Amino acid sequence: MTQDYIRQRERRTGWLLILPALLVLLLVYAYPILRAFWLSVFTENLSTNLEPVFSGFENYGRMAQDGRFWASLGNTAIFTAASLVLELILGLGVALTLDQAFRGRGWVRTIAILPWALPTALIALAWRWIFNGEFGVWNDILMRLQIIGNPINWLGDPNWAMLGVIAADVWKTTSFVAILLLAGLQSIPQDLYEAHAIDGATPLQSFRKITLPLIMPQILIAMLFRFAQAFGIFDLIQVMTGGGPGGATEMVSLYIYATVMRYLDFGYGAALVVVTFVILIAVVAIAALYLSKVRHAAGVEE
Amino acid sequence: MAKLELQNLTKAYSKTVVPVKDLSLTVDDNEFLTLVGPSGCGKSTILRMIAGLEQVTQGTVSIGGRDVTPLAPGDRNIAMVFQSYALYPHMTVYDNMASGLKLRKLGVGDIQKRIQSASQVLGLDPLLDRRPSQLSGGQRQRVALGRALVREPDVFLLDEPLSNLDALLREQVRADLKQIFERQESPVVYVTHDQTEAMTLSTKVAVLSEGYLQQLDAPNEIYRRPANRFVAGFIGSPQMNLMTLERVENSVLLGEFKIELPDAARKGSSVILGIRPEHVRLPQEGDCQIVRGDVFLVENLGMSDLVSVRLHGSDDRVLRAMLPADATWSRENIELALPPQSIHWFDVETEARLTS
Numbered sequence: 238m239t240q241d242y243i244r245q246r247e248r249r250t251g252w253l254l255i256l257p258a259l260l261v262l263l264l265v266y267a268y269p270i271l272r273a274f275w276l277s278v279f280t281e282n283l284s285t286n287l288e289p290v291f292s293g294f295e296n297y298g299r300m301a302q303d304g305r306f307w308a309s310l311g312n313t314a315i316f317t318a319a320s321l322v323l324e325l326i327l328g329l330g331v332a333l334t335l336d337q338a339f340r341g342r343g344w345v346r347t348i349a350i351l352p353w354a355l356p357t358a359l360i361a362l363a364w365r366w367i368f369n370g371e372f373g374v375w376n377d378i379l380m381r382l383q384i385i386g387n388p389i390n391w392l393g394d395p396n397w398a399m400l401g402v403i404a405a406d407v408w409k410t411t412s413f414v415a416i417l418l419l420a421g422l423q424s425i426p427q428d429l430y431e432a433h434a435i436d437g438a439t440p441l442q443s444f445r446k447i448t449l450p451l452i453m454p455q456i457l458i459a460m461l462f463r464f465a466q467a468f469g470i471f472d473l474i475q476v477m478t479g480g481g482p483g484g485a486t487e488m489v490s491l492y493i494y495a496t497v498m499r500y501l502d503f504g505y506g507a508a509l510v511v512v513t514f515v516i517l518i519a520v521v522a523i524a525a526l527y528l529s530k531v532r533h534a535a536g537v538e539e
Numbered sequence: 540m541a542k543l544e545l546q547n548l549t550k551a552y553s554k555t556v557v558p559v560k561d562l563s564l565t566v567d568d569n570e571f572l573t574l575v576g577p578s579g580c581g582k583s584t585i586l587r588m589i590a591g592l593e594q595v596t597q598g599t600v601s602i603g604g605r606d607v608t609p610l611a612p613g614d615r616n617i618a619m620v621f622q623s624y625a626l627y628p629h630m631t632v633y634d635n636m637a638s639g640l641k642l643r644k645l646g647v648g649d650i651q652k653r654i655q656s657a658s659q660v661l662g663l664d665p666l667l668d669r670r671p672s673q674l675s676g677g678q679r680q681r682v683a684l685g686r687a688l689v690r691e692p693d694v695f696l697l698d699e700p701l702s703n704l705d706a707l708l709r710e711q712v713r714a715d716l717k718q719i720f721e722r723q724e725s726p727v728v729y730v731t732h733d734q735t736e737a738m739t740l741s742t743k744v745a746v747l748s749e750g751y752l753q754q755l756d757a758p759n760e761i762y763r764r765p766a767n768r769f770v771a772g773f774i775g776s777p778q779m780n781l782m783t784l785e786r787v788e789n790s791v792l793l794g795e796f797k798i799e800l801p802d803a804a805r806k807g808s809s810v811i812l813g814i815r816p817e818h819v820r821l822p823q824e825g826d827c828q829i830v831r832g833d834v835f836l837v838e839n840l841g842m843s844d845l846v847s848v849r850l851h852g853s854d855d856r857v858l859r860a861m862l863p864a865d866a867t868w869s870r871e872n873i874e875l876a877l878p879p880q881s882i883h884w885f886d887v888e889t890e891a892r893l894t895s
Contacts, residue, residue, distance in 0.1 A: 435617060
């Protein structure tokens with residue numbers, strides 16, 4: 238047996254080349270995460286004069302009885318679930334439309350991606366004005382159509398505020414979902430639909446039997462991205478409602494922000510970060526596992 | 540099992556882009572029609588109009604006496620094999636074949652029976668649980684064929700089904716195809732640009748060019764009596780020698796040699812002479828039309844040599860001849876005979892065949 242020098246040399250070069258990236262990753266991802274874990278077993282707040290005092294899993298015990306934490310987790314779950322479902326349905330609709338051949342399709346595609354390309358903070362400001370109780374255009378439209386008689390302070394009402402922020406998020410990120418799904422749609426060869434039509438399928442049957450299974454990988458990828466983004470949503474909510482009214486739209490990330498920056502409770506804040514992080518990782522891991530199964534089922538060659 | 544009839548079929552995308560022009564033909568049960576022609580001749584468009592994938596501009600398509608022109612593809616009871624096979628990548632081989640049957644609400648037992656018999660014929664039994672991505676090109680091709688066979692349709696349509704296979708496999712599958720479709724009663728329409736496939740598979744060949752039907756005949760008729768210059772040049776490999784020659788009374792001049800014209804070709808100032816390389820031979824006793832020239836190219840085809848000869852008396856006249864490979868032909872002065880019964884004559888203006 239001769240040694241495979243070429244392979245060995247390639248492998249050595251390979252390690253050398255990824256070394257800088259690996260170091261950067263360790264520094265900016267691994268270190269902060271581990272530091273957060275470490276910090277979460279200390280109590281470090283105003284009562285300890287901001288000195289770290291080891292307290293074991295006390296922070297986690299406190300979290301279990303923290304009603305505000307559970308409420309913010311519930312808000313995050315509602316926000317994430319609602320915006321994901323709406324974005325998937327609307328995004329699929331937009332993608333199917335953009336997949337059709339029509340004049341000026343290139344322009345429409347470019348315009349469709351715009352909401353996603355705009356800064357979230359600006360969009361949040363715009364939506365805050367749209368939903369403004371006195372001057373908002375939304376009230377104006379509804380009143381002109383005589384759907385409501387008196388103006389509603391949408392973002393000031395605990396029942397309506399959540400819908401307001403969901404609407405803004407859906408408006409912004411539907412196009413992101415649509416573009417991802419469009420890529421999936423375009424990878425489906427036209428003759429599959431033709432073969433299916435000859436087999437006797439209606440367009441609806443083709444959608445169910447051909448389109449959906451074949452874009453399932455893209456659907457999952459889009460949902461995975463969107464889950465990670467929506468679960469950690471901060472800027473949109475902070476600008477639109479600041480978590481209010483009365484905590485009605487307070488997400489986990491806003492609660493963590495308040496705990497650390499306002500109450501200067503660093504140890505407990507770190508524990509909150511750790512728990513959110515674990516939830517996020519768990520969901521992403523399950524989804525990724527499922528994704529590889531779906532890709533296989535969709536006949537993607539590996 | 541039903542006669543397929545095309546009447547005055549026309550497809551126009553715009554006033555100037557008209558890929559199919561006023562085509563009429565019929566394919567009976569037990570007939571295998573091949574549409575052959577160079578790319579852009581409209582052959583695939585015709586097939587897609589029969590399938591209902593392309594809107595017919597004018598004319599009708601009928602199957603078994605039933606006008607199907609306005610019907611959707613699924614209501615025509617046809618089956619089609621695509622050039623790309625168009626297998627559903629997310630379904631197993633079995634499900635690929637069952638798809639059309641399920642959509643037609645066949646019972647599970649019936650579906651199983653049909654797939655079983657088709658997979659036996661095609662040797663797909665061990666592959667039924669695989670997905671298309673796990674199959675070789677030849678296997679995919681057979682699945683696509685199986686999907687058409689289990690449908691037991693009124694008409695089979697095949698769109699260049701062999702063009703994605705390598706040369707060796709193509710020959711083998713071509714033979715398989717012939718056997719499989721000889722057992723089927725339903726008419727078959729087969730599109731190809733490969734004349735060998737057209738000649739070997741079909742009972743009828745339609746040669747198309749620029750949207751027009753050039754000739755519709757049995758394969759050997761097309762080979763023996765091409766209807767015009769285009770068909771003569773398109774069918775046959777190596778290509779037929781075609782030369783436009785000046786007429787001098789009852790004969791034409793080929794370089795310094797005189798070739799006598801048959802009665803029907805004695806008109807106009809010039810005519811087109813056509814002779815297949817395989818019909819040009821070394822002179823034997825009794826041959827009267829003999830030409831001489833210099834060999835300038837020899838292509839070894841294995842069983843014979845394709846020899847290109849520059850004829851004496853005219854530098855740009857080249858005659859290609861298939862000669863036995865058991866001699867060397869390099870750079871020598873050679874004599875060749877043109878047997879009169881193997882010469883085709885075509886009109887210069889209309890390019891139509893002059894002799895019967």
